[in-house]
Amino acid sequence: MNVATQPEKLTAKDYASDQEVRWCPGCGDYAIVRAMQKTLADLQSPPEKTVFISGIGCAARFPYYMATYGFHTIHGRAAAFATGTKLANPDLDVWVISGDGDALSIGGNHLLHVLRRNVNLQYILFNNEIYGLTKGQYSPTSRVGTRSPSTPLGSVDKPVSATAYALGCGARFIARSVDSLQKHLPEMFARAHAHHGASFVEVFQNCIVYNDGVYDSFTDKSVAADNQLLVEHGKPMLFGKENNKGIRLDPATLKLEVVTLGENGITASDILVHDEKNKLIASLLIEMEQPTFPVALGVLYCDPTTTYEDGVTAQIEQQKTKSGPANLNDLLRSGPTWTVD
């Protein structure tokens, strides 16, 4: 008996594949995959149109755990594969999953270009400041002095800021969240998804084996409120247990400072209001570092513009209109020809 039924609403579980997850127990990646499955359920993303593309590393195993299409590629190059896939079929909803070594070391060039081209996809960078799968070497985001098998006396090179890099590359959407923020993280994924263009999301992710607690200074429950600034478009930048601390912009120096409401004559009107279209504000938020400042989380920057694949597709359509139906025989006979009898 054929009865038309309402398609069932997909739940987070429906986005989980049947594969056994092989991350270390307690790894932050579990929380991220859970947040992603929740996001897709919230969005009711058609699984057949959803593609996860990854490079190499712990994070890169992510696609195997999603009941969507998935392509686990080679180290650092996920963005390049994803660009090809998105250009070839712009109807697909493409997510790139990467880690700090994959995205910012071996794949730094591809990250630059996927962002500047503004390919309409979501690029999620799991930043744990360490190489996990290769057993604990320091990474391009590791802080100076990080002791690791390859830097037994501590690393000496300066780390790169993922979001500062993304902004410099010309990204038009930059957000930050934390693996353990199970309410905030799906919101960020959903915002990234809604953004038309390349969306860059940095997720601070805890590596329980090689870099445990590296973000405790702002993610631990006891200090989170005082050391995190959750920004929202149009809202004043307030934080702290009492929600009485705020960020003020000194118009003379164009520098930010932390102020407290009610102290030194500070009132609500002194507090900087977040404007996610303001690139300068984004860059100032990105530059905020502990211990002077809280760590800014949320959508730091969102200012959409035309996407790469829209431009490419438009040119193809233009050319078709201009030259009429394509005919291979006409092409082969274009230019001077002659007949031999």
Place this chain on the structure above:
Amino acid sequence: MEGTTAIPVKEGQREEIEDVVIRFAGDSGDGIQITGGQFTLTTALAGNDLATFPDFPAEIRAPAGTTFGVSAFQIHFGSRDIKTAGDAPDVLVALNPAALKVNLRDLQPGGLIIADSGAFTDRNLKKAGFTGNPLEDGSLSNYRLITVDISKNTLEAVKPFGLSQKEALRCKNMWTLGLVYWLYDRDRKPTADWLRAKFSERPEIADANIAAVDAGHVFGEASEVSDGGRAYTVAPAEIQPGLYRTVTGIQATAWGLVAGAQSVGLDIFFAGYPITPASAVLHTLARLKQFNVITFQAEDEIAAVCAAIGGSYAGKLGVTASSGPGVALKGEAIGLAISVELPLVILNVQRAGPSTGMPTKTEQSDLYQAVFGRNADSPLAVVAARSPADCFETAIEAARLATKYMTPVMFLTDGYLANASEPWLIPDADTLERTPVNFHTDPDGFHPFLRDEKTLARAWAIPGTPGLMHRIGGIEKSYETGNISYEPENHQKMTDTRRNKILNIANDIPEQTVEVGTEGGKVAVVGWGSTYGPINRAVNVLRNDGLDVSHIHLRHIWPLPRNLGDLLRSYDHVIIPEMNTGQLVTVLRSEYLIDAKGLNKVSGQPFKVTEIVSAVRDHLEAHK
């Protein structure tokens, strides 16, 4: 000095010759390639068979007048079958001393030099490294010499058009073309038409250039030349009837890819990164958007191949093109395409190496790289084109194999084939074989590594297909389920399957035939790629001398044709000319345990017919 004025040629007094090789040479700013292109077109329209070979420096604008800034274009045409651009020019057109300096060593003894005496100034002579003026000091007495102040004559001819001195001098190549047109009895009209179309925005430039062509021609007619007034005619060749055009290897490659994609029912996704000499394929395809061709100039060679694989993943025919150094960078990603079994065409327009080598010079030294050049057991199919026009069919074959067997295919051409041109009997696209790809859509029993029993190709289900969501990747997969597997027996089985899938292609390609000569006999000269022309001509020359020599030419480099071993064993001697230090010869010796001998050349220049002829003769002499 000006030469003696000779008796004017009367019509009907032209000497009829079978074939001739002309080399135009000058400074890279002299428009030599355009001159050669126009002479080629006119000669094709005259019904001759022909082959061309452009040879230009890597430097975009090398300092004027220097030997490393010399650009040359050689054309061989005749009333017989022409397979090569010719060993040694009969005629050398030298528009400056450097061009003479660089090219004189190739000229036939007694050959004709046409030199622009106006460019043989003390300064230019010194730059080219001459101590005296060869046009005047008798050092060219072994050649016939026409010296004309082409610069002065050109300025004179274009005076009425009010061009600047610089623009006027640019017409010098057209004046020269006019003179050579007269010498070889060519029609000027196609060039006039071309000039009018090219300079439609600036008619005075077109008119000046046409006037220059005419003036050069009149100069010849009036026989103010110092070569005894000799002029020639070359009768049309006996050519298979039909509609023809000239085609370069680059054009044929790009069009062949479009045709190949059409024949398998897919659109092209082409990703490339600028590299000499492969970039021209990207340029050509970028203008074919009406065929739904997507071209993507990637940020590097690696991104190009990865994007192409990403395109294939989404259901396009992914194609990338490069030259040896770029293909080296693509190696890891090609391995992934082998592992996930996705179609991919990798075009390698080979050039002289290693490393940067000589980017504008030809070589065929990437055969090892194509067949073996990846980590692990990573088999793929390799095909190679033999002539500019053959790039068309070889591209179609590459597309067929890639999609039918779900595999990367390495498609080899080289710098010579890319830029050389030949007449082409234009095929009818409507008669192309159509074998459209069937994407897998049936969820019943589906997993991504479900195989076709006959081809061993895996099922191709593309993202967007409901019910077939799956994950693929570079980690070893279970033969049974497609999921990640580290099982020892499974890896053995998957490795064997990947190998067998490729070797099995041998049953789906034609048996190897003999190009010229007989199956079995004394000597087989075996080639691949662009050595086709010189080997073919050399074998014909040897056979005309009564020697038992045959020509075998491979299109399929891997897997090899299934009858090749038996075929090669049916000859007493196998000689393999290659523009490398012996790569195919190693493969054939290893595959068939035959005592094949290499004939190797790596000068950045194609083989000369005489080099192959004498090598085969020497070999036979030594094995009497």
